[in-house]
Amino acid sequence: MATWAIGDVHGCFRTLEALIERIDLDLSRDRLWMVGDLVNRGPSSLEVLRWARALGDEMGDRFQVVLGNHDLHLIARQLGLASARPRDTLEEVLTAADGPDLVEWLRRRPFIHFGGAGDGDFVLVHAGLLPGWSPRDATVAASRLERQLQGPDPECLLHSRSDRALAAFTRVRMLDPEAGFHDYSGAPEAAPAGLTPWFEVEPRGCPGHTAVTGHWAALGTRLGRDLIALDSGCVWGRRLTAVRLEDRRVAQKRVADRL
Ligand SMILES: [Mn+2]
Numbered sequence: 234m235a236t237w238a239i240g241d242v243h244g245c246f247r248t249l250e251a252l253i254e255r256i257d258l259d260l261s262r263d264r265l266w267m268v269g270d271l272v273n274r275g276p277s278s279l280e281v282l283r284w285a286r287a288l289g290d291e292m293g294d295r296f297q298v299v300l301g302n303h304d305l306h307l308i309a310r311q312l313g314l315a316s317a318r319p320r321d322t323l324e325e326v327l328t329a330a331d332g333p334d335l336v337e338w339l340r341r342r343p344f345i346h347f348g349g350a351g352d353g354d355f356v357l358v359h360a361g362l363l364p365g366w367s368p369r370d371a372t373v374a375a376s377r378l379e380r381q382l383q384g385p386d387p388e389c390l391l392h393s394r395s396d397r398a399l400a401a402f403t404r405v406r407m408l409d410p411e412a413g414f415h416d417y418s419g420a421p422e423a424a425p426a427g428l429t430p431w432f433e434v435e436p437r438g439c440p441g442h443t444a445v446t447g448h449w450a451a452l453g454t455r456l457g458r459d460l461i462a463l464d465s466g467c468v469w470g471r472r473l474t475a476v477r478l479e480d481r482r483v484a485q486k487r488v489a490d491r492l
Pocket residue numbers: 270301302303359403447448449
Protein backbone atom coordinates (compact mmCIF):
# COMPACT_ATOMS: atom_id res chain seq x y z
CA MET A 234 0.00 0.00 0.00
CA ALA A 235 1.33 3.40 -1.02
CA THR A 236 0.12 6.93 -0.35
CA TRP A 237 0.70 9.25 -3.31
CA ALA A 238 0.17 13.01 -3.21
CA ILE A 239 -0.24 14.96 -6.46
CA GLY A 240 0.19 18.69 -7.02
CA ASP A 241 -1.98 21.33 -8.69
CA VAL A 242 -3.62 19.82 -11.81
CA HIS A 243 -5.46 22.96 -13.05
CA GLY A 244 -7.39 21.09 -15.72
CA CYS A 245 -4.32 19.42 -17.24
CA PHE A 246 -6.02 16.05 -17.67
CA ARG A 247 -3.64 14.53 -20.25
CA THR A 248 -0.70 15.16 -17.94
CA LEU A 249 -2.60 13.79 -14.96
CA GLU A 250 -3.43 10.59 -16.86
CA ALA A 251 0.21 10.13 -17.81
CA LEU A 252 1.37 10.70 -14.23
CA ILE A 253 -1.17 8.27 -12.79
CA GLU A 254 0.07 5.67 -15.26
CA ARG A 255 3.68 6.34 -14.33
CA ILE A 256 3.11 5.85 -10.58
CA ASP A 257 1.26 2.60 -11.32
CA LEU A 258 -1.51 3.47 -8.87
CA ASP A 259 -3.28 0.43 -7.40
CA LEU A 260 -6.89 1.59 -7.10
CA SER A 261 -7.79 -1.30 -4.81
CA ARG A 262 -5.09 -0.64 -2.18
CA ASP A 263 -3.22 2.66 -2.57
CA ARG A 264 -4.21 6.07 -1.31
CA LEU A 265 -4.23 9.20 -3.48
CA TRP A 266 -4.22 12.72 -2.10
CA MET A 267 -4.74 15.78 -4.30
CA VAL A 268 -3.63 19.23 -3.06
CA GLY A 269 -6.53 21.01 -4.76
CA ASP A 270 -6.86 23.44 -7.66
CA LEU A 271 -8.07 20.58 -9.79
CA VAL A 272 -9.58 23.11 -12.18
CA ASN A 273 -9.10 26.33 -14.15
CA ARG A 274 -6.36 27.87 -16.31
CA GLY A 275 -5.74 24.55 -18.10
CA PRO A 276 -7.83 23.05 -20.93
CA SER A 277 -9.72 20.08 -19.42
CA SER A 278 -11.26 20.94 -16.05
CA LEU A 279 -14.43 19.00 -16.88
CA GLU A 280 -12.51 15.78 -17.54
CA VAL A 281 -10.51 16.23 -14.34
CA LEU A 282 -13.68 16.65 -12.29
CA ARG A 283 -15.33 13.60 -13.87
CA TRP A 284 -12.17 11.58 -13.20
CA ALA A 285 -11.97 12.78 -9.59
CA ARG A 286 -15.56 12.01 -8.72
CA ALA A 287 -15.38 8.56 -10.31
CA LEU A 288 -12.16 7.80 -8.46
CA GLY A 289 -13.73 8.95 -5.20
CA ASP A 290 -16.59 6.52 -5.81
CA GLU A 291 -14.12 3.72 -6.48
CA MET A 292 -11.49 4.43 -3.78
CA GLY A 293 -13.70 5.85 -1.04
CA ASP A 294 -11.73 7.52 1.79
CA ARG A 295 -8.46 6.43 0.20
CA PHE A 296 -8.99 9.28 -2.31
CA GLN A 297 -8.79 12.77 -0.82
CA VAL A 298 -9.06 16.19 -2.43
CA VAL A 299 -8.70 19.41 -0.44
CA LEU A 300 -10.10 22.68 -1.77
CA GLY A 301 -7.96 25.33 -3.45
CA ASN A 302 -8.67 28.92 -4.41
CA HIS A 303 -9.53 28.01 -8.02
CA ASP A 304 -11.91 25.28 -6.84
CA LEU A 305 -13.68 27.90 -4.70
CA HIS A 306 -13.81 30.24 -7.69
CA LEU A 307 -15.53 27.54 -9.76
CA ILE A 308 -18.07 26.99 -6.98
CA ALA A 309 -18.70 30.74 -6.83
CA ARG A 310 -19.13 30.91 -10.63
CA GLN A 311 -21.58 27.98 -10.58
CA LEU A 312 -23.61 29.67 -7.83
CA GLY A 313 -23.61 33.01 -9.65
CA LEU A 314 -21.54 34.61 -6.88
CA ALA A 315 -18.53 35.51 -9.03
CA SER A 316 -18.01 36.69 -12.58
CA ALA A 317 -15.51 35.38 -15.10
CA ARG A 318 -11.87 36.35 -14.66
CA PRO A 319 -9.69 36.98 -17.71
CA ARG A 320 -7.84 33.65 -17.65
CA ASP A 321 -10.73 31.42 -16.56
CA THR A 322 -11.21 28.21 -18.56
CA LEU A 323 -14.35 27.10 -16.72
CA GLU A 324 -17.03 27.49 -19.41
CA GLU A 325 -16.95 23.81 -20.33
CA VAL A 326 -17.79 22.84 -16.73
CA LEU A 327 -20.39 25.59 -16.33
CA THR A 328 -22.27 24.53 -19.46
CA ALA A 329 -22.00 20.73 -19.14
CA ALA A 330 -25.13 18.75 -18.30
CA ASP A 331 -23.32 17.14 -15.36
CA GLY A 332 -21.56 20.39 -14.38
CA PRO A 333 -23.87 21.25 -11.46
CA ASP A 334 -23.47 17.77 -9.96
CA LEU A 335 -19.70 17.87 -10.32
CA VAL A 336 -19.47 21.30 -8.70
CA GLU A 337 -21.73 20.09 -5.86
CA TRP A 338 -19.32 17.19 -5.36
CA LEU A 339 -16.43 19.66 -5.25
CA ARG A 340 -18.33 21.81 -2.76
CA ARG A 341 -18.41 18.89 -0.32
CA ARG A 342 -14.62 18.46 -0.28
CA PRO A 343 -12.72 19.42 2.92
CA PHE A 344 -10.12 22.13 3.47
CA ILE A 345 -7.79 19.82 5.40
CA HIS A 346 -7.00 16.13 5.67
CA PHE A 347 -4.82 14.33 8.23
CA GLY A 348 -3.31 10.91 7.78
CA GLY A 349 -0.37 8.71 8.68
CA ALA A 350 1.87 7.11 6.08
CA GLY A 351 4.88 4.98 6.94
CA ASP A 352 6.53 6.48 10.02
CA GLY A 353 5.10 9.96 9.46
CA ASP A 354 2.05 12.03 10.26
CA PHE A 355 0.88 14.25 7.40
CA VAL A 356 -1.51 17.14 6.93
CA LEU A 357 -2.85 17.91 3.45
CA VAL A 358 -3.90 21.50 2.63
CA HIS A 359 -3.91 23.50 -0.60
CA ALA A 360 -1.82 26.51 0.47
CA GLY A 361 -0.82 26.40 4.14
CA LEU A 362 -1.60 26.72 7.83
CA LEU A 363 -1.76 29.60 10.28
CA PRO A 364 1.24 29.84 12.63
CA GLY A 365 0.36 28.56 16.08
CA TRP A 366 -2.49 26.32 14.99
CA SER A 367 -2.66 22.99 16.77
CA PRO A 368 -4.08 20.13 14.69
CA ARG A 369 -7.31 20.63 16.63
CA ASP A 370 -7.38 24.40 15.90
CA ALA A 371 -6.93 23.68 12.19
CA THR A 372 -9.64 21.01 12.24
CA VAL A 373 -12.11 23.30 14.00
CA ALA A 374 -11.38 26.13 11.57
CA ALA A 375 -11.81 23.84 8.56
CA SER A 376 -15.07 22.43 9.91
CA ARG A 377 -16.49 25.93 10.35
CA LEU A 378 -15.56 26.85 6.76
CA GLU A 379 -16.91 23.56 5.37
CA ARG A 380 -20.26 24.07 7.12
CA GLN A 381 -20.43 27.60 5.76
CA LEU A 382 -19.48 26.54 2.22
CA GLN A 383 -21.99 23.68 2.16
CA GLY A 384 -24.75 25.68 3.85
CA PRO A 385 -27.45 27.90 2.40
CA ASP A 386 -25.38 31.10 2.56
CA PRO A 387 -21.85 30.48 1.23
CA GLU A 388 -21.68 33.98 -0.24
CA CYS A 389 -19.48 35.63 2.40
CA LEU A 390 -17.03 32.74 2.15
CA LEU A 391 -16.80 32.90 -1.61
CA HIS A 392 -16.30 36.67 -1.71
CA SER A 393 -14.06 37.10 1.27
CA ARG A 394 -10.31 37.45 1.42
CA SER A 395 -10.54 38.64 5.01
CA ASP A 396 -11.15 35.30 6.73
CA ARG A 397 -7.70 34.35 7.99
CA ALA A 398 -8.41 30.64 8.22
CA LEU A 399 -9.78 30.55 4.67
CA ALA A 400 -6.80 32.53 3.41
CA ALA A 401 -4.40 30.15 5.17
CA PHE A 402 -5.97 27.03 3.69
CA THR A 403 -6.37 28.35 0.15
CA ARG A 404 -4.08 31.32 -0.56
CA VAL A 405 -1.19 31.86 1.84
CA ARG A 406 2.37 32.10 0.58
CA MET A 407 4.28 34.71 2.54
CA LEU A 408 3.52 36.54 5.76
CA ASP A 409 4.63 40.04 6.73
CA PRO A 410 6.18 40.82 10.14
CA GLU A 411 2.69 41.20 11.66
CA ALA A 412 1.72 37.79 10.27
CA GLY A 413 -0.50 39.51 7.70
CA PHE A 414 -0.96 37.90 4.30
CA HIS A 415 1.07 39.31 1.43
CA ASP A 416 0.16 38.91 -2.26
CA TYR A 417 3.75 38.23 -3.34
CA SER A 418 3.77 35.02 -5.38
CA GLY A 419 7.36 34.75 -6.62
CA ALA A 420 10.17 32.62 -5.27
CA PRO A 421 10.80 33.15 -1.55
CA GLU A 422 14.50 33.84 -2.21
CA ALA A 423 13.57 36.88 -4.32
CA ALA A 424 10.90 38.24 -1.98
CA PRO A 425 10.89 41.79 -0.57
CA ALA A 426 12.58 42.16 2.81
CA GLY A 427 10.40 41.38 5.80
CA LEU A 428 8.35 38.65 4.16
CA THR A 429 8.65 35.06 5.38
CA PRO A 430 7.21 31.87 3.87
CA TRP A 431 4.29 30.72 6.02
CA PHE A 432 6.06 27.45 6.83
CA GLU A 433 9.07 29.27 8.31
CA VAL A 434 7.06 31.40 10.74
CA GLU A 435 7.35 29.81 14.20
CA PRO A 436 5.53 28.08 15.69
CA ARG A 437 4.39 26.50 12.44
CA GLY A 438 0.84 25.16 12.39
CA CYS A 439 0.24 21.47 13.12
CA PRO A 440 3.65 20.72 14.68
CA GLY A 441 4.72 17.11 14.32
CA HIS A 442 2.98 16.82 10.96
CA THR A 443 4.58 17.11 7.55
CA ALA A 444 2.50 19.58 5.54
CA VAL A 445 1.65 18.45 1.99
CA THR A 446 0.79 21.50 -0.10
CA GLY A 447 0.51 23.05 -3.56
CA HIS A 448 -0.50 26.55 -4.69
CA TRP A 449 2.96 28.07 -4.99
CA ALA A 450 4.37 27.38 -8.46
CA ALA A 451 7.37 29.64 -7.90
CA LEU A 452 8.29 27.60 -4.82
CA GLY A 453 8.20 24.46 -6.93
CA THR A 454 8.75 20.95 -5.65
CA ARG A 455 10.35 21.10 -2.23
CA LEU A 456 10.89 18.22 0.12
CA GLY A 457 11.73 19.66 3.52
CA ARG A 458 11.82 18.03 6.93
CA ASP A 459 8.19 18.91 7.62
CA LEU A 460 7.06 20.22 4.22
CA ILE A 461 6.28 18.54 0.92
CA ALA A 462 5.42 21.26 -1.62
CA LEU A 463 4.08 19.92 -4.90
CA ASP A 464 3.12 22.77 -7.26
CA SER A 465 5.71 22.33 -10.00
CA GLY A 466 3.90 24.67 -12.41
CA CYS A 467 2.22 22.19 -14.75
CA VAL A 468 -0.21 24.81 -16.05
CA TRP A 469 2.71 27.20 -16.57
CA GLY A 470 4.25 24.72 -19.03
CA ARG A 471 6.40 22.86 -16.52
CA ARG A 472 5.62 19.59 -14.71
CA LEU A 473 3.03 17.77 -12.66
CA THR A 474 4.51 16.10 -9.58
CA ALA A 475 3.60 13.15 -7.39
CA VAL A 476 5.37 12.12 -4.19
CA ARG A 477 4.98 8.82 -2.38
CA LEU A 478 4.73 9.84 1.25
CA GLU A 479 6.13 6.63 2.74
CA ASP A 480 9.56 7.04 1.12
CA ARG A 481 9.38 10.44 -0.62
CA ARG A 482 9.88 8.93 -4.04
CA VAL A 483 9.17 11.64 -6.64
CA ALA A 484 7.47 11.05 -10.01
CA GLN A 485 6.95 13.81 -12.55
CA LYS A 486 5.48 14.29 -16.02
CA ARG A 487 6.21 17.21 -18.28
CA VAL A 488 2.97 18.91 -19.30
CA ALA A 489 1.21 17.02 -22.10
CA ASP A 490 -1.83 19.31 -22.41
CA ARG A 491 -2.21 22.03 -25.02
CA LEU A 492 -1.97 25.25 -23.00
MN1 LIG B 1 -3.99 27.77 -5.77
